[in-house]
Amino acid sequence: MPSYEQMFAEDQRVNAIRVSAVSEALAAQGRDPDWAREMELLLERTSSELLTDNGRLIRLECRSTLCAVRAQHQDEESQAQFISTLPMRVLRDLDGAFLARFAGEGGSLETHGFFARRGHAVPLPEVQ
Amino acid sequence: MTRVMLLAACLVACGTAHVPEGDAGHDAAIDAGLDARVVDLGEDASVDAGVDAGPTAVRCGATDCAVGEACCFDTGACFDPIADPTACPVPPDGECRANEHCAEGQVCIALDGTCLGEGRCIDPGGCGGDSEPVCGCDGETYPSRCAAHRAGVRVGEVGSGGACGQPQLAAGGRRRCDDDGDCPADGRCDMDEGFCVWGPPRVACGHDGQCPEGSDCCPYTGACFDASCDDCCRQPPPGTYFPCRQDSECHQFDIFHFCQSVGCGGALGGCRGMPSSCGGELSPVCGCDGSEYTNECWAWMEGVDVDPDGLSCL
Numbered sequence: 077m078p079s080y081e082q083m084f085a086e087d088q089r090v091n092a093i094r095v096s097a098v099s100e101a102l103a104a105q106g107r108d109p110d111w112a113r114e115m116e117l118l119l120e121r122t123s124s125e126l127l128t129d130n131g132r133l134i135r136l137e138c139r140s141t142l143c144a145v146r147a148q149h150q151d152e153e154s155q156a157q158f159i160s161t162l163p164m165r166v167l168r169d170l171d172g173a174f175l176a177r178f179a180g181e182g183g184s185l186e187t188h189g190f191f192a193r194r195g196h197a198v199p200l201p202e203v204q
Numbered sequence: 205m206t207r208v209m210l211l212a213a214c215l216v217a218c219g220t221a222h223v224p225e226g227d228a229g230h231d232a233a234i235d236a237g238l239d240a241r242v243v244d245l246g247e248d249a250s251v252d253a254g255v256d257a258g259p260t261a262v263r264c265g266a267t268d269c270a271v272g273e274a275c276c277f278d279t280g281a282c283f284d285p286i287a288d289p290t291a292c293p294v295p296p297d298g299e300c301r302a303n304e305h306c307a308e309g310q311v312c313i314a315l316d317g318t319c320l321g322e323g324r325c326i327d328p329g330g331c332g333g334d335s336e337p338v339c340g341c342d343g344e345t346y347p348s349r350c351a352a353h354r355a356g357v358r359v360g361e362v363g364s365g366g367a368c369g370q371p372q373l374a375a376g377g378r379r380r381c382d383d384d385g386d387c388p389a390d391g392r393c394d395m396d397e398g399f400c401v402w403g404p405p406r407v408a409c410g411h412d413g414q415c416p417e418g419s420d421c422c423p424y425t426g427a428c429f430d431a432s433c434d435d436c437c438r439q440p441p442p443g444t445y446f447p448c449r450q451d452s453e454c455h456q457f458d459i460f461h462f463c464q465s466v467g468c469g470g471a472l473g474g475c476r477g478m479p480s481s482c483g484g485e486l487s488p489v490c491g492c493d494g495s496e497y498t499n500e501c502w503a504w505m506e507g508v509d510v511d512p513d514g515l516s517c518l
């Protein structure tokens with residue numbers, strides 16, 4: 077059995093590959109301005125309510141069927157609150173989500189999230 | 205604790221083989237109440253130190269098998285693989301229940317880090333580079349996990365942290381602290397080590413003689429447990445690696461591990477890591493903390509069990 081450090085590194089590697097792949101899929105999309113603007117407002121409003129003083133939104137972008145959210149957190153508790161609540165709040169207007177925890181530079185905590193438009197799915201690659 | 209670290213370092217740096225009786229290192233180990241036998245299966249010995257190293261007796265659960273017998277990891281019973289192979293049949297799912305179910309040179313390892321139970325055949329590979337001593341499920345201390353596997357011996361989760369019969373350092377993911385305030389409510393700060401700790405340290409073992417007074421060696425986990433506890437020694441549920449009732453028992457391994465059980469209120473469970481990512485659609489489940497989660501994965505991501513009846517969320 078690998079050590080904790082190995083498992084953690086592998087876990088982060090798999091998450092990074094998935095985030096990178098979905099980011100590329102997002103970047104390849106054109107923008108549906110009405111839908112994108114509506115979802116960006118929803119995600120920004122909900123994220124702001126959850127992040128309060130213990131975190132900040134550092135990326136928010138929607139295109140035609142995907143939205144990306146990236147947030148930084150000051151502590152594990154506020155990250156947990158963000159991760160558990162955000163999809164519950166927004167998945168009534170969206171269809172499918174992927175959220176991953178990351179240890180950012182300097183020990184910061186980051187969450188990378190993606191949400192898919194109704195009738196679509198977040199295109200997660202199989203990672204070996 | 206420092207003494208433990210020094211001895212552990214010496215076990216690696218000194219390249220200790222079987223420590224002879226009367227050897228200074230052996231005497232020191234006896235003084236420290238430790239089992240000082242270390243099986244050396246270093247690089248040079250790797251050629252002839254594979255799984256089929258010869259007709260040696262193996263330990264199986266709480267039993268020492270007769271020479272020629274093998275261990276059936278599923279039942280924890282010895283069996284004769286030649287005279288009665290049906291006593292430990294190969295599982296239909298491609299997994300293994302005994303080293304004898306694997307190709308030559310491979311070993312049947314439980315991927316969840318338990319001493320008993322079905323496993324997968326793996327190739328231990330070469331044993332080079334840095335290594336830390338581990339406690340094999342047979343109660344022998346090996347210079348590395350790889351060395352134990354090459355000898356056809358499993359290593360339990362607790363045994364991964366050091367030699368048999370010794371208090372184990374936390375496996376990893378430890379949280380640094382200056383005082384108790386830096387640690388979660390169910391932990392405290394070990395000022396000497398500068399890390400949060402949860403409860404007394406665990407001791408890895410292969411037999412009862414390696415455990416502190418009042419405790420026995422659990423054949424499922426390879427860890428000492430309170431002999432008066434009825435359900436502390438059991439095979440953990442599938443997908444988990446150590447039996448538990450509450451999260452603090454898992455925090456000893458890692459602060460990002462929790463006690464996953466079916467149901468709420470201290471049901472028997474097993475330690476597992478919290479997922480670091482989750483996907484999927486909205487399929488709300490009720491967590492035992494009374495909160496709703498997007499789906500099961502999201503609850504586990506926060507270290508929360510799922511309430512199958514949903515009563516916690518009413």
